[in-house]
Amino acid sequence: MNATPARPAWARRLPFFYGWLIVAGQFLTTAATAGPTVWAFGLFAVPMGNDLGWSRSTIYGVLSLRLVIGILLLPLTSRLMDHPKWPRIVMVASSAVFAATTIALVRVSSVVEYYVVFGVIGGLSSAGASGLLYQALVPKWFIRKRGIAVSIGTLGSSVAAFISPLLVRPAVDAYGWRTTWLLTGIVMMVLMVPISALTRRSPEDLGLTPDGAPPEQSTAAAGARAQRMRQEHSFTVREVVRKPTTWLLVGATILAAPSLQGLATSWYPHYIDNGISAEGATLAVSMYGAFAIAGRLIWGNMGDRYHIRTIMVVLSAGTGLTLLFLLFAVSSPVTAMIYSAMSGVTLGGYVATNPLIWSNYFGRRYLGAIRGAFAPYALLVAAASPFLIAFIHDTTGTYTLAFWLIFAFWMIAALLVWLARPLAAPKAEPAKGSVAGTG
Numbered sequence: 001m002n003a004t005p006a007r008p009a010w011a012r013r014l015p016f017f018y019g020w021l022i023v024a025g026q027f028l029t030t031a032a033t034a035g036p037t038v039w040a041f042g043l044f045a046v047p048m049g050n051d052l053g054w055s056r057s058t059i060y061g062v063l064s065l066r067l068v069i070g071i072l073l074l075p076l077t078s079r080l081m082d083h084p085k086w087p088r089i090v091m092v093a094s095s096a097v098f099a100a101t102t103i104a105l106v107r108v109s110s111v112v113e114y115y116v117v118f119g120v121i122g123g124l125s126s127a128g129a130s131g132l133l134y135q136a137l138v139p140k141w142f143i144r145k146r147g148i149a150v151s152i153g154t155l156g157s158s159v160a161a162f163i164s165p166l167l168v169r170p171a172v173d174a175y176g177w178r179t180t181w182l183l184t185g186i187v188m189m190v191l192m193v194p195i196s197a198l199t200r201r202s203p204e205d206l207g208l209t210p211d212g213a214p215p216e217q218s219t220a221a222a223g224a225r226a227q228r229m230r231q232e233h234s235f236t237v238r239e240v241v242r243k244p245t246t247w248l249l250v251g252a253t254i255l256a257a258p259s260l261q262g263l264a265t266s267w268y269p270h271y272i273d274n275g276i277s278a279e280g281a282t283l284a285v286s287m288y289g290a291f292a293i294a295g296r297l298i299w300g301n302m303g304d305r306y307h308i309r310t311i312m313v314v315l316s317a318g319t320g321l322t323l324l325f326l327l328f329a330v331s332s333p334v335t336a337m338i339y340s341a342m343s344g345v346t347l348g349g350y351v352a353t354n355p356l357i358w359s360n361y362f363g364r365r366y367l368g369a370i371r372g373a374f375a376p377y378a379l380l381v382a383a384a385s386p387f388l389i390a391f392i393h394d395t396t397g398t399y400t401l402a403f404w405l406i407f408a409f410w411m412i413a414a415l416l417v418w419l420a421r422p423l424a425a426p427k428a429e430p431a432k433g434s435v436a437g438t439g
Contacts, residue, residue: 017212019141026153035164042268067383069123078372094128103185151300162289234363262385280333292348320410
């Protein structure tokens with residue numbers, strides 16, 4: 001007979017549910033990594049290009065390389081999130097290396113060094129330290145509060161979007177881009193490594209239940225919660241790979257992917273190219289973060305009230321429509337900030353609720369394996385987008401063509417999600433498969 005896992009003594013004394021520490025890990029990790037590699041990267045790219053004489057596609061290409069490497073490892077690392085012992089090991093080791101590669105940029109002087117250190121080694125570490133793996137962990141800890149928990153975890157990216165441009169630009173002006181990279185890496189090390197050591201796979205590993213509810217309850221609320229847990233059937237990879245719904249969702253996430261990496265990193269240089277001052281461009285990027293904080297909380301709460309399909313259709317169409325404002329109306333710091341505010345609510349809301357697609361459609365038991373099987377398609381497109389968007393800019397002299405393409409992608413993505421009908425659970429629970437969820 002299997003005994004219920006015992007809780008660590010200190011975990012038993014916590015005044016809150018341990019799952020919120022997992023949420024805190026996602027928050028801190030996404031804040032520490034998304035700040036310099038997404039929201040403030042353009043602020044590094046401009047002075048680096050001027051100092052080193054590199055083109056934008058050369059500078060942005062390293063983002064694509066590191067993301068591709070991390071994504072190719074994602075099927076392995078995501079599956080490890082379904083095992084009890086590996087999440088903490090993977091998170092701690094990769095977080096330390098991720099921070100170290102950022103610190104090493106202080107010494108980079110050639111393209112080869114730049115790509116080896118920040119691209120290859122940084123890419124290997126990003127497979128575990130970029131915050132992506134938390135998307136396979138946080139939903140395991142929550143059912144009733146899953147939407148708000150996921151939105152709070154991803155909120156770190158919005159906070160980074162709000163704060164990092166305001167911190168990076170003065171630091172670059174005062175100390176140069178090399179020293180600023182050094183300081184950034186130190187902050188990463190302090191924020192990411194300690195919280196990674198607290199990572200656990202699921203509440204069951206600590207003798208807990210999702211949402212922190214007591215295992216034995218006799219109230220009506222307990223019955224309702226148990227009913228919801230029974231209704232959330234966990235599909236295996238083998239089950240969902242044959243479903244048209246799965247591939248409609250994969251297609252939608254692929255089309256949304258360029259906005260998650262390439263679009264955000266292009267805002268600052270686009271504003272500079274269009275005559276907006278460095279101060280105005282910085283404030284505009286930061287404005288996105290401020291409104292994305294509100295957008296993620298609002299839409300995360302909606303994720304606990306409405307089906308994720310409805311939310312994704314609205315946010316996909318809304319994000320696409322904001323691109324029209326960027327194309328036709330943004331010509332000053334004020335209009336750039338208006339665009340950022342609108343995009344913060346829509347794109348920020350999409351980033352917060354997108355992880356709910358996999359758990360809400362397919363269940364939580366095999367979530368790591370399912371994300372590892374299907375998420376890399378979209379992530380590879382996201383990885384390529386900084387380089388491709390920069391290449392379009394270098395070829396045409398503007399970002400206009402790239403922004404029109406992204407607008408079209410969002411409109412098609414909204415249609416695909418609308419067509420992706422939720423799966424019906426089988427009448428009888430299938431036999432328990434492997435831990436990896438391949439059935």
